[in-house]
Amino acid sequence: MAKDATGNGAQFDPMGSWRQMRDGYLDVWAKTMVETVNTEAYAKATGSMMDAYLAVSSPFRDAVEKAMLQALQQLSMPSRVDFIGLAERLTNLEMRLDDMDAKLDRIEGLFSKPATAARRPAAAPPTTPANQNRVRRGPRDSRRKRTK
Amino acid sequence: MADASVIEPIANMQRLITFNKVVTSKVPIAQTPKQMVWALNKAKLYRYVPMVPAEQRHPVPLLLVFAVMNRPYIIDLRPGHSYVEYMVKKGYDVYLLDWGCPGPEDKNMDFGDYTLEYLPRAIRKLKAVSKVEEFSMLGWCIGAIIATAYAALRPDDGLRNLILLTAPLDFSDKQAITFARWTAEPNFDVDKVLQTFGNMPAEMIDYGAKALKPVENYVGNFLRLWDNLDDPKVVEAWQAMNTWVTDNIPMAGATFRQLVVDLYRNDRLMKGEWMLRGERVDVGKIRANLLTVIAEGDHITPPCQSRAIMGKVSSKDKELFSIPGGHIGIMAGSGASKVTWPHIEGWLGPRSC
Numbered sequence: 001m002a003k004d005a006t007g008n009g010a011q012f013d014p015m016g017s018w019r020q021m022r023d024g025y026l027d028v029w030a031k032t033m034v035e036t037v038n039t040e041a042y043a044k045a046t047g048s049m050m051d052a053y054l055a056v057s058s059p060f061r062d063a064v065e066k067a068m069l070q071a072l073q074q075l076s077m078p079s080r081v082d083f084i085g086l087a088e089r090l091t092n093l094e095m096r097l098d099d100m101d102a103k104l105d106r107i108e109g110l111f112s113k114p115a116t117a118a119r120r121p122a123a124a125p126p127t128t129p130a131n132q133n134r135v136r137r138g139p140r141d142s143r144r145k146r147t148k
Numbered sequence: 149m150a151d152a153s154v155i156e157p158i159a160n161m162q163r164l165i166t167f168n169k170v171v172t173s174k175v176p177i178a179q180t181p182k183q184m185v186w187a188l189n190k191a192k193l194y195r196y197v198p199m200v201p202a203e204q205r206h207p208v209p210l211l212l213v214f215a216v217m218n219r220p221y222i223i224d225l226r227p228g229h230s231y232v233e234y235m236v237k238k239g240y241d242v243y244l245l246d247w248g249c250p251g252p253e254d255k256n257m258d259f260g261d262y263t264l265e266y267l268p269r270a271i272r273k274l275k276a277v278s279k280v281e282e283f284s285m286l287g288w289c290i291g292a293i294i295a296t297a298y299a300a301l302r303p304d305d306g307l308r309n310l311i312l313l314t315a316p317l318d319f320s321d322k323q324a325i326t327f328a329r330w331t332a333e334p335n336f337d338v339d340k341v342l343q344t345f346g347n348m349p350a351e352m353i354d355y356g357a358k359a360l361k362p363v364e365n366y367v368g369n370f371l372r373l374w375d376n377l378d379d380p381k382v383v384e385a386w387q388a389m390n391t392w393v394t395d396n397i398p399m400a401g402a403t404f405r406q407l408v409v410d411l412y413r414n415d416r417l418m419k420g421e422w423m424l425r426g427e428r429v430d431v432g433k434i435r436a437n438l439l440t441v442i443a444e445g446d447h448i449t450p451p452c453q454s455r456a457i458m459g460k461v462s463s464k465d466k467e468l469f470s471i472p473g474g475h476i477g478i479m480a481g482s483g484a485s486k487v488t489w490p491h492i493e494g495w496l497g498p499r500s501c
Binding site: 019022026029030033034037038040043044046047050051054057058061080083084085087088091094095098101102105109 | 186187188189251252253265269272273276326329330332334335336337340341344359360361362363364367368371375447
């Protein structure tokens with residue numbers, strides 16, 4: 001930015017008018033584009049592009065996956081599927097640990113209840129998460145089966 | 149004296165180098181001190197280190213639940229411009245539930261898992277750590293869907309105050325919701341996408357969010373930086389926001405499928421037909437004090453998506469707060485600390501005693 005030659009402190013920006021024009025143009029462009037992406041035609045076009053991309057890329061993706069699986073098997077190395085299975089087992093273990101943690105907290109709470117009961121805010125006793133977890137084990141197991 | 153015709157191109161070149169450096173580098177964010185108190189799979193529960201003596205703190209802790217397809221540190225962007233820091237300084241015991249980045253093994257995780265498996269466990273830990281029976285919960289964007297579903301399915305679990313920020317709950321007005329048009333059945337084959345990728349790729353989610361306002365996101369945003377490259381405050385804020393915007397994570401496949409099929413296409417939540425793990429989500433069962441915050445200029449969650457909940461809940465104490473601004477701007481923009489944060493704090497304070 002250049003200082004005004006008169007020295008009165010006012011600044012003269014030679015790019016100011018250009019910038020104003022640019023911002024005005026951008027505003028118009030932005031509004032037009034927002035209207036465009038809101039049309040049914042745009043939604044259809046992006047959907048078609050996505051379909052085309054998936055149709056073209058899927059065979060390559062499958063081929064690479066198969067080749068990689070074979071290569072890893074040849075090298076006696078674990079594949080992506082093995083790691084996924086392992087990760088699922090770890091998550092289930094973590095859940096069991098969390099259930100145990102909940103039970104320990106409950107036991108701890110029972111022991112310390114007489115001392116802290118007076119201090120705690122009065123509230124309806126909530127359904128304990130540990131109980132909820134027990135009830136929910138069925139669906140969680142079915143989810144685990146689905147993932148395998 | 150050096151020739152101006154030589155100096156100017158050099159200055160421009162230096163400017164270009166600085167611009168490139170700002171755009172491509174990341175800055176430290178989420179710096180409010182915290183400690184992890186619980187973890188399960190990728191999810192982590194953090195408790196922020198209190199800055200106020202225990203006797204001056206609000207006894208009801210606040211749990212922050214953010215969306216599942218973005219990093220949650222937008223709530224704690226940078227020192228001096230962090231909602232978390234603001235609330236901790238106001239004497240709240242603040243917890244943040246970070247859902248983490250789903251891997252291929254999480255492709256079958258759905259809203260039922262987030263709402264009825266992970267969230268209750270995190271809440272149990274929160275209660276155990278803070279030694280309380282009641283808590284407040286703030287859900288933002290998709291996090292607000294999870295918070296709403298939880299409040300409806302577990303109304304007796306100690307939730308005293310529920311704050312919903314830009315909550316996409318009502319999907320009935322298809323004309324107003326651009327995502328609804330994009331994900332409508334003839335245009336978008338969600339099963340084919342998930343069959344190919346497992347989870348919804350982060351790049352696609354990012355494109356979807358940016359394409360709603362393509363000129364602002366792909367051109368205007370960078371021009372604003374170029375124009376203000378000499379202003380360190382603007383550069384610092386821009387860089388922090390850019391660090392968050394470019395740090396995207398995928399969305400678990402089953403969750404994305406539910407979002408598209410159950411919510412965007414069939415509006416099952418507001419119709420009272422949404423089923424999570426065999427339980428019907430009835431928002432009429434929500435009894436917690438409710439504050440719904442709407443961003444008037446929100447293009448991701450148009451205001452019409454957050455209003456209907458007010459007439460459906462059983463809460464006696466409820467408020468709808470509408471403010472000018474965008475989906476992220478109302479909480480992370482320059483005006484957030486003057487309008488949004490004080491209003492939320494002002495509402496929550498008397499209800500957290």
